[in-house]
Amino acid sequence: MPRTRLNLAPYLDLHCCKSIANQDYQCSLARYRHGIEEPNVKHALNGLSTLALAAAMTAFSGFSVAADVPILVTSAEDSGDGTLRAALETAAKSDSLTQILIATDGDIEVGSTLTYAGKAPLAIHGKGQTLKTKADTTLLNISQGADLTLIELNLEGPGNFSIENQGGTGKAIFVDVRDDQTGVVSFILDDVDISGFADYGVLISDCDIVENCGAGSGGTGNGSDASILVRLNDVKIDDVGNGHFDADGLRVDERGPGDIFFYAKDSAFTNAGADGIELDEGQEGSIFATAVETRFDDNGDYCDPEVLKSFLPSDAEGAFEDGEFKEADVPPPVTGSPDDGCFERNVELYESGSVKEYKISLDFDDGFDIDEAGPGDLWALIVDSFIKGNDDEGLDFIEEDEGNLTLGIWNVEATNNTDDGLKIVEREEGNLSALVAKLTAKDNGGYGADFRQIDEGTLTVTVDKSRTSGNDDGEETGLRVDQRGTGEATLRVSDSDIEDGISAKNVKVVEE
Ligand SMILES: [Ca+2]
Ligand SMILES: [Ca+2]
Numbered sequence: 001m002p003r004t005r006l007n008l009a010p011y012l013d014l015h016c017c018k019s020i021a022n023q024d025y026q027c028s029l030a031r032y033r034h035g036i037e038e039p040n041v042k043h044a045l046n047g048l049s050t051l052a053l054a055a056a057m058t059a060f061s062g063f064s065v066a067a068d069v070p071i072l073v074t075s076a077e078d079s080g081d082g083t084l085r086a087a088l089e090t091a092a093k094s095d096s097l098t099q100i101l102i103a104t105d106g107d108i109e110v111g112s113t114l115t116y117a118g119k120a121p122l123a124i125h126g127k128g129q130t131l132k133t134k135a136d137t138t139l140l141n142i143s144q145g146a147d148l149t150l151i152e153l154n155l156e157g158p159g160n161f162s163i164e165n166q167g168g169t170g171k172a173i174f175v176d177v178r179d180d181q182t183g184v185v186s187f188i189l190d191d192v193d194i195s196g197f198a199d200y201g202v203l204i205s206d207c208d209i210v211e212n213c214g215a216g217s218g219g220t221g222n223g224s225d226a227s228i229l230v231r232l233n234d235v236k237i238d239d240v241g242n243g244h245f246d247a248d249g250l251r252v253d254e255r256g257p258g259d260i261f262f263y264a265k266d267s268a269f270t271n272a273g274a275d276g277i278e279l280d281e282g283q284e285g286s287i288f289a290t291a292v293e294t295r296f297d298d299n300g301d302y303c304d305p306e307v308l309k310s311f312l313p314s315d316a317e318g319a320f321e322d323g324e325f326k327e328a329d330v331p332p333p334v335t336g337s338p339d340d341g342c343f344e345r346n347v348e349l350y351e352s353g354s355v356k357e358y359k360i361s362l363d364f365d366d367g368f369d370i371d372e373a374g375p376g377d378l379w380a381l382i383v384d385s386f387i388k389g390n391d392d393e394g395l396d397f398i399e400e401d402e403g404n405l406t407l408g409i410w411n412v413e414a415t416n417n418t419d420d421g422l423k424i425v426e427r428e429e430g431n432l433s434a435l436v437a438k439l440t441a442k443d444n445g446g447y448g449a450d451f452r453q454i455d456e457g458t459l460t461v462t463v464d465k466s467r468t469s470g471n472d473d474g475e476e477t478g479l480r481v482d483q484r485g486t487g488e489a490t491l492r493v494s495d496s497d498i499e500d501g502i503s504a505k506n507v508k509v510v511e512e
């Protein structure tokens with residue numbers, strides 16, 4: 001059977017964006033486009049139509065299957081008649097959509113995981129209650145990869161996790177995609193707050209080795225033929241992942257054939273121990289990611305330097321001439337700290353086998369991290385959003401292997417991130433195109449915005465009505481645009497104030 005793909009054709013005509021997805025920002029983009037006289041900016045904006053289309057498509061959803069009579073939850077007890085646990089057990093026997101309505105006035109507290117073991121879609125409707133647990137356990141386990149819709153319901157874990165008060169693998173929601181799954185797995189949250197879990201807020205795993213899947217680039221594991229669609233509206237994920245290494249606010253691991261469609265609007269991803277959001281797509285398939293009116297703030301500091309820095313060797317880094325320093329003399333991996341996983345150890349050798357440089361450092365994380373690997377593209381659109389105070393990069397987007405990276409940034413503030421505000425890297429075969437309009441990138445520890453095209457491919461970056469200042473040491477650190485491969489490379493900057501300067505290597509720079 002051919003692989004199932006979302007049919008984009010009906011949405012390709014975006015003449016009236018409102019009628020398709022009622023997404024105001026698409027019309028705003030259109031208005032912005034009409035106001036632009038500069039032909040290069042106009043041209044770059046046309047490329048964004050495809051991004052708008054992806055957003056429209058992701059925003060579009062509906063139940064195509066008829067639901068049975070809704071199940072009413074009338075008891076706030078952990079188990080027994082009328083409880084949510086009982087409703088999930090009943091729903092698991094259905095082979096069509098089940099709607100569960102939580103009618104209790106108060107919150108629901110449970111002592112152990114609530115599991116939905118059905119394969120048919122599930123929708124849970126609350127009215128603003130909180131589903132909570134004092135146990136360090138996963139609260140809602142969707143064990144057979146079913147479509148999930150959660151509306152007006154908050155999820156709360158025990159809280160108070162840190163590297164000094166570590167927990168286990170308790171998540172708010174875990175969706176385990178089956179190895180034989182096809183089509184599109186959909187995950188929809190509307191008006192949902194999540195906080196206080198030791199591990200991920202949300203983990204959607206289309207990966208056969210789940211917890212050990214790794215990142216897209218170095219990532220391992222295989223997955224099903226299915227794609228994954230995530231749609232978040234009015235969602236806050238705060239203070240999760242602070243009791244476990246590398247635990248993000250929301251993480252998607254997509255392996256095998258299939259795409260990731262990610263759409264967030266009017267949402268906030270804050271104070272996660274690792275990345276606010278991490279999307280990892282490996283092997284065949286692309287990523288389409290859109291964030292509108294969304295914040296990615298103060299993520300990535302599980303590996304607390306106050307606690308860990310005394311475990312770093314005094315000679316934590318070094319650079320040497322060929323033949324000067326032996327690999328055996330590099331300080332060994334750190335052991336005996338509160339979490340040795342926090343220490344990165346990189347050693348680079350000369351061909352002779354002697355050490356060129358080494359560095360042992362703490363591993364921090366980003367506001368929004370996307371890794372696309374294998375065949376397939378990365379499309380990303382960030383609109384009317386804030387990316388502040390993250391412990392590594394604000395945005396860290398990498399496209400690897402065959403495929404292009406296309407990015408739209410519009411009316412975004414990236415400030416006070418420890419490393420780059422925006423780090424955008426396209427590797428191997430494929431092009432990098434970015435339109436950056438109304439970006440404010442200030443006071444980041446690295447570059448304000450850093451674009452790198454590596455190996456074969458063109459590099460086209462258009463920056464309009466943007467401002468940068470105070471990034472790194474202020475010496476050509478506002479924008480870096482670097483062509484490290486072969487292909488035409490152009491940076492156009494118009495109507496902008498790049499106070500801390502531009503670094504452009506092998507790139508034609510046009511300032512207007
Ligand atoms: Ca897949
Ligand atoms: Ca791919």
Ligand SMILES: [Ca+2]
Nearest residue numbers: 376400402403
């Ligand atoms: Ca690729």
Ligand SMILES: [Ca+2]
Nearest residue numbers: 428430456457
């Ligand atoms: Ca390339």
